[in-house]
């Protein structure tokens with residue numbers, strides 16, 4: 001990781017150092033060149049100025065001697081001046097350009113010098129400076145010549161020449177150059193060191209930044225950059241930290257989401273797998289999307305073989321589940337089927353199934369879902385229970401029947417058997433005449449009732465007034481009710497009493513209800529009968545018989561409509577069975593609700609007459 | 612043949628049965644009637660009949676309950692069951708509880724008279 005990030009920053013650092021070094025070098029070179037030139041010029045000027053001054057001075061002191069051709073004086077002057085520093089030679093020319101004095105060269109006195117420099121100097125009418133190379137060693141020399149004029153005259157009386165060595169100056173210049181170079185070198189080294197230092201300072205945070213970005217790029221977001229340079233790089237670091245923090249937050253959020261989604265998915269899968277219900281879903285093209293384990297077992301298909309295949313292919317277009325799901329999707333409504341039979345390789349299976357439309361978050365239909373449960377076992381159990389119930393009910397019926405027939409039969413048989421023996425006994429005959437017809441009537445009534453219970457009604461229904469019928473019944477029992485202190489509360493609605501029905505049987509049904517109510521209130525109470533519409537949507541007639549009697553327990557409410565079920569000493573148990581049958585014949589319903597000890601309410605519904 | 616000292620209890624919730632016993636045996640024996648089990652037990656206690664004709668199917672305390680009670684208390688009384696429905700196991704149980712006979716309705720007067728005279732002779 002480190003080896004990766006270094007090159008970049010080093011390159012930057014080197015580049016920075018290189019650039020700054022180059023700039024320093026150039027700058028120093030320029031400075032050195034300029035300073036050196038200036039310095040040399042100054043030194044040269046100085047030397048020249050000195051030479052000229054000396055020459056002028058010599059000219060001033062030698063003018064008289066020149067005028068008078070006093071060579072001795074001139075020679076003395078020359079010898080004196082040549083002693084001056086840097087002065088190599090002193091030559092004094094007379095009016096005719098001959099050598100009047102030549103320092104350390106007496107032999108040249110009186111000669112005319114023919115070299116070009118001397119010629120130019122002797123002829124010059126103004127001060128002349130000629131750089132020359134002097135002697136065998138070719139020393140660099142400035143030949144300074146000053147013409148000597150007499151005051152207020154243009155006539156030249158001679159020439160003073162001084163050969164000023166430039167060697168001293170050169171060495172001084174050299175020294176200066178050396179100093180400059182030294183200084184420059186020092187400055188360069190310092191500059192380079194400085195640039196290295198600054199480059200480091202600049203690049204170090206950058207390389208840190210780079211390292212962090214690389215780490216971040218590789219996924220390590222749990223880090224912050226620690227740069228406090230207080231400049232743009234610090235700002236960059238801060239921004240980068242902020243950015244990383246943002247990325248980290250985003251990533252954490254994403255990871256959280258992902259975790260949630262995965263756990264949700266696992267959760268869903270778990271739910272689906274552990275569901276005891278079968279579940280199948282299909283998309284909007286009715287292609288299977290999910291099938292849970294239970295559904296696999298029930299439908300005898302595997303997920304793999306049904307995935308993405310259309311429902312009708314998978315289930316067959318006759319399959320009730322397919323029908324349900326297709327209908328649900330097409331009509332956009334929930335369908336519930338308490339019992340459907342599906343064919344299977346072995347025995348057929350009974351299912352309870354419901355199907356509903358799947359929608360997305362915006363309520364758009366995206367598919368259909370069916371949930372189903374195997375109720376084969378429950379159905380078998382139910383069948384058994386029904387059988388048991390039937391048998392039990394049949395037991396009640398046959399026992400009741402036996403009781404109700406054999407008792408009167410037994411009485412009749414005894415009376416008849418005694419007849420030959422006792423027909424002359426008036427008290428016997430009296431009892432005979434009361435008992436035998438009564439017992440025969442009992443049997444007859446029983447047979448009638450049983451016939452009524454099983455008869456398929458063929459009576460023509462006629463329009464009749466229910467209120468009227470009820471009031472007739474109440475009228476019949478009013479004496480008894482008064483005696484037992486039973487109060488009648490009339491809540492009959494006069495506006496809706498017309499129905500189609502059979503007056504005779506309905507009268508019996510209402511009588512049975514009233515008799516039972518009276519029997520349930522041996523110590524008095526209230527019988528309240530009310531009529532009205534079932535509801536605004538259902539215009540059928542609702543009739544309620546409510547008493548404040550002893551009420552009944554759950555066992556009784558369950559069996560109340562079974563023939564021969566009775567809890568009474570002298571009861572036959574056909575009253576409510578008959579009433580039920582009669583109301584059924586009228587396409588109505590009857591239900592009972594009761595609180596033991598508080599009373600009972602029978603609620604009847606009867607279709608009203610259609611006009 | 613005056614047996615008025617012999618007392619017979621008839622227990623049945625059906626008036627027709629009670630009436631027919633009345634005309635059949637009423638002129639020879641001292642008859643007492645009860646239309647339920649509690650009444651029957653009370654009469655057995657107080658009037659000490661020699662013979663009881665006992666119906667099984669009665670509301671409240673039925674015939675078998677009465678028989679059990681008598682058996683438990685080892686009452687010195689002969690019991691004949693009279694019933695409308697015949698069930699083998701009910702008959703067996705009744706016999707094991709000491710019932711001396713088991714008569715089916717509709718009753719045969721010959722059987723009733725025979726049992727009465729046999730028990731009460």
Ligand SMILES: Nc1ncnc2c1ncn2[C@@H]1O[C@H](COP(=O)(O)OP(=O)(O)OP(=O)(O)O)[C@@H](O)[C@H]1O
Nearest residue numbers: 516517520551566567568571572573574575576600
């Ligand atoms: N209003 C009521 N209050 C309490 N219990 C009632 C009421 N109506 C009916 N029952 C119960 O329902 C049973 C069946 O009633 P049903 O009318 O069928 O028979 P029953 O009254 O016993 O005999 P019967 O055949 O003489 O009418 C009654 O024995 C009684 O226990």
Ligand SMILES: [Mg+2]
Nearest residue numbers: 515516575576
């Ligand atoms: Mg009734």
